[in-house]
Amino acid sequence: MAAAASNRARAGPSATLLALALGVGAGVAAPSPARADDAAPLSDERILGTTGSGLRLQSVTMRATAFDQYGHGYQSQAGPVLGPGSERATISEGQAEVIMKQGDRWTHRVWVPVDVVSAASPDAIDNGPRSADVVSSASHQVTGGTFDWTATYKVDRATDLSARNALHLEQPFRSWNTGLTATRSFADECTVLSAGVIGLLDWFDRFDVTGHRHGETSRSGTTGSVSLTQVLTPTTVANVNYGLTVLNGTLGNTWNSVPLASGDRGPELLPSQRVRHALVGRASQFLPWNGALRGYYRFYADDWGIVAHTVEGLLMQRLSAAFYVGALYRFHTQTGATFFTTLAPVDAPLQVADSKLAPLDSHTLGGRIVADFPVAGGVRALHFELGVERYYRTNDLQMNIVTWATGFRF
Amino acid sequence: MGHRVPFLAFLAALPWGCAAPAAVPAAPASLPSAEVETLEGVPAEVVRAAQGRVALVNLWATWCDACLDELDALNRLDATVAPARAAVVIGVAVGERRETVAAFARRRGLRYLQLVDPEFRFADAVGQRSVPATLVVDRDGRIVYRSSALDAGTLDALRRAMARQEARATP
Amino acid sequence: MRSPPIVLAVLALATASCATVPQNRRARLADPMMNLNDEPLDAYRRHKLYDTREGAAGGDGTAAGGGCGCE
Numbered sequence: 001m002a003a004a005a006s007n008r009a010r011a012g013p014s015a016t017l018l019a020l021a022l023g024v025g026a027g028v029a030a031p032s033p034a035r036a037d038d039a040a041p042l043s044d045e046r047i048l049g050t051t052g053s054g055l056r057l058q059s060v061t062m063r064a065t066a067f068d069q070y071g072h073g074y075q076s077q078a079g080p081v082l083g084p085g086s087e088r089a090t091i092s093e094g095q096a097e098v099i100m101k102q103g104d105r106w107t108h109r110v111w112v113p114v115d116v117v118s119a120a121s122p123d124a125i126d127n128g129p130r131s132a133d134v135v136s137s138a139s140h141q142v143t144g145g146t147f148d149w150t151a152t153y154k155v156d157r158a159t160d161l162s163a164r165n166a167l168h169l170e171q172p173f174r175s176w177n178t179g180l181t182a183t184r185s186f187a188d189e190c191t192v193l194s195a196g197v198i199g200l201l202d203w204f205d206r207f208d209v210t211g212h213r214h215g216e217t218s219r220s221g222t223t224g225s226v227s228l229t230q231v232l233t234p235t236t237v238a239n240v241n242y243g244l245t246v247l248n249g250t251l252g253n254t255w256n257s258v259p260l261a262s263g264d265r266g267p268e269l270l271p272s273q274r275v276r277h278a279l280v281g282r283a284s285q286f287l288p289w290n291g292a293l294r295g296y297y298r299f300y301a302d303d304w305g306i307v308a309h310t311v312e313g314l315l316m317q318r319l320s321a322a323f324y325v326g327a328l329y330r331f332h333t334q335t336g337a338t339f340f341t342t343l344a345p346v347d348a349p350l351q352v353a354d355s356k357l358a359p360l361d362s363h364t365l366g367g368r369i370v371a372d373f374p375v376a377g378g379v380r381a382l383h384f385e386l387g388v389e390r391y392y393r394t395n396d397l398q399m400n401i402v403t404w405a406t407g408f409r410f
Numbered sequence: 411m412g413h414r415v416p417f418l419a420f421l422a423a424l425p426w427g428c429a430a431p432a433a434v435p436a437a438p439a440s441l442p443s444a445e446v447e448t449l450e451g452v453p454a455e456v457v458r459a460a461q462g463r464v465a466l467v468n469l470w471a472t473w474c475d476a477c478l479d480e481l482d483a484l485n486r487l488d489a490t491v492a493p494a495r496a497a498v499v500i501g502v503a504v505g506e507r508r509e510t511v512a513a514f515a516r517r518r519g520l521r522y523l524q525l526v527d528p529e530f531r532f533a534d535a536v537g538q539r540s541v542p543a544t545l546v547v548d549r550d551g552r553i554v555y556r557s558s559a560l561d562a563g564t565l566d567a568l569r570r571a572m573a574r575q576e577a578r579a580t581p
Numbered sequence: 582m583r584s585p586p587i588v589l590a591v592l593a594l595a596t597a598s599c600a601t602v603p604q605n606r607r608a609r610l611a612d613p614m615m616n617l618n619d620e621p622l623d624a625y626r627r628h629k630l631y632d633t634r635e636g637a638a639g640g641d642g643t644a645a646g647g648g649c650g651c652e
Contacts, residue, residue, distance in 0.1 A: 042568075047487050049483060188603065190602060234609055
């Protein structure tokens, strides 16, 4: 093929009478005559293809994940009255994502995750002798799904505006969030600055620690974030991100319980507001042996007294043009909420025994293998990924995760 | 708390310090005589490959998604203009290994002339720092149009250059 | 907020940030291995994992809150 092309180039110039076939007028000054004539071989439509405003599929990606969790937490009633109860849970999660282009400026992303959860903690309430109501059928198995649509408009070569809307439905729980993001690149896309705001509204049934339902309750949240991505060298890119979140309303699961010094269990008593700060730094470095190292650091602080540091490293190695493998390690450490307790005095103004608000460390170890196969024809590439992870938390929680993804690029 | 505001202001101001474009190579009016190579490894020059014809020169790379979006259109353009030798479509893969480009061109069925510019000699000499980039070159080697995309404007420029060529060839 | 080590990283980034790398020299950066973020569906999967198991997760640009069922 290449030789033929070379031969063609060597064949030498040849004046032609192609003008009529091309729809080109003989006059040099004629203003783009072929554009008005779509039948001409060199018309925009014939060469560039359809450029109308219809939707064109860019990619379809699906991911299936299984989470298998073991452990105990003091908020759970699936155990001794004053001891930690079981946090046994299994989660099956399916996700589908479709990305479409519309015209030259619009990109739409439609994403639907569905989670099927079976958890021991609400089960214990539902099966308890005092239970007058159930925590819906959520106590046995709950299915939650989200419809998430993001529309991105390319204002110019350097500026994108995105609007996002999502609706989440889960048996005792409904949630809606909406967001706007503006992204601007500078210096030939060496620097990308992004700023966004997300608003969130949750409504859910208020169940007490004995499983009785007391109408509905809600919470709202607003997150503002700024992000800066910078190409540092031909093999290094870095990003910093700062996010501020303010939450208001009922900020916990209303059926989570707290062991009391009286020998019984009481409800969580939480502040009605939480202000959270998160500062994240990321960097990726290409390695000379056709690998890459990604580093991540996150600092977190909130007004409930939690301060956290998280570091993560992902080392990847390309095995061939199609395959690469990766190994992940993540370490997280946090202080507990100032009102966290495993045995609260009866008259405490604030109390929580939720194990995720305790002082804790966690480790995640994982591996993945990724394959991208270029394909000729209508599908440009196929993407496959298999990942396994082991999560271990120092206050008695462990989880095994297996995830599988399949993608089509058009 | 005291230094949080100045820190965020510093973050916000950071990109503006970088917004000024770094030194951009001068964009010449004509195709430079920078050495590239064919897929067979033979030294070549883009201006010689055009052989005195109107040329559409597409600078691209196999890793560039926007470049890949244009390949089918370039194939169609080549199929339209090549048989009558009215113009020539030339792909110049920049910063790539010859073997990589050859395998890719074979797999994707690229039928137009492919040259490789592994050391960015041609790209730098012609003043193009981005891919994709499209140049329309007249029969005298003058660059009459530059674009970051193969679009209606590019085809317009190509048709005009071909019309001028035809006008000169007609007695 | 005390000065965390990330501030030093940002300062280092700032001093280097004006060295523009031409777009056509970014082949290595285009490799999928170099993505700074996880693929979005994988990111959601990880967000779900950490958000319901670590009180310090979230608050950095992703939607806060979420379902009750998986705790």
